[in-house]
């Protein structure tokens with residue numbers, strides 16, 4: 001079998017997605033996700049100008065060799081754009097391989113290690129009472145794990161809490177970045193109050209999670225971790241920007257609060273200190289940004305040695321294709337933790353027919369050969385690319401800070 005053609009399809013069914021279709025000489029094809037939210041066209045150029053011309057005529061079954069060819073062969077290693085391009089190709093190649101084998105992808109990854117994949121969904125609100133209501137509603141809907149975020153009174157909505165954030169339906173396409181405002185001293189006392197109210201309302205038989213979205217310093221995160229200990233969170237996510245992995249040592253010295261990080265990581269080298277020193281409990285890499293199924297499997301297998309569990313990043317900007325790959329990996333690995341899942345708009349679901357399924361807090365990978373996700377190119381053509389940015393954040397005095 002040979003790779004005959006690789007198409008890159010960019011479409012915006014409410015938000016932009018970059019999808020590759022690898023077509024072989026015997027008619028089998030595979031699909032991969034290369035979406036980097038707000039930087040989509042950079043991945044398109046990388047694929048079209050630097051990856052696709054080198055792959056025509058190659059044997060698509062050589063998933064490991066092609067992964068190494070694109071990784072080592074670039075000389076300029078790692079980085080989100082490179083790794084998303086590698087990830088897109090890798091997912092498509094695993095799709096082809098599993099279709100050729102006539103098996104769902106998870107069978108090629110070792111088969112099932114569990115019956116179902118637990119997910120968490122998001123609740124955000126401008127006020128604590130609104131968040132409590134949202135969490136109660138998700139409990140009714142069967143969720144066993146729920147992430148809760150609240151706005152800071154007196155400031156515009158922050159990440160995860162209101163219409164200006166990236167999670168708001170319909171709010172994805174923005175020709176210029178919107179600006180949010182951040183104030184640590186107002187946020188730190190607020191979050192324990194939120195979780196106190198949540199525990200009062202929903203009790204202890206549910207996993208509660210919180211995403212700091214990279215905004216604290218290590219000692220501030222340590223303070224928050226200690227203050228949240230009475231409420232026994234499942235995790236505190238992205239408590240600090242993690243370029244400096246050593247920062248987690250400070251948090252770890254002060255709190256038993258479980259920690260999660262890694263949605264912006266793209267290779268195993270971004271997390272060796274965090275994992276070998278057991279500074280985190282959950283690693284949040286996802287197939288699209290960490291080099292596909294091959295990259296994800298390498299990272300999770302490494303993490304398994306150090307008691308670190310998986311928690312694939314899975315908001316709406318991780319397309320149904322990458323979500324499908326994540327679910328196949330989730331069901332197969334020994335150290336699964338949880339899968340983030342926010343669901344998709346109707347237009348996105350129409351564009352990506354998929355065989356994985358969601359029911360009351362759990363996902364299933366589906367039994368179709370391959371990863372089970374396709375792209376309807378006629379539907380994609382109805383939704384042209386629209387320039388879009390993620391928001392940025394500033395302190396109250398105007399200083400740039402992490403969003």
Ligand code: GCO
Pocket residue numbers: 037166167211213263313314315317340390
């Ligand atoms: C999460 C993330 C996302 C990111 C988004 C950026 O925990 O799901 O923090 O919401 O902000 O993926 O593109």
Ligand code: MG
Pocket residue numbers: 211213237238263
């Ligand atoms: Mg996050």
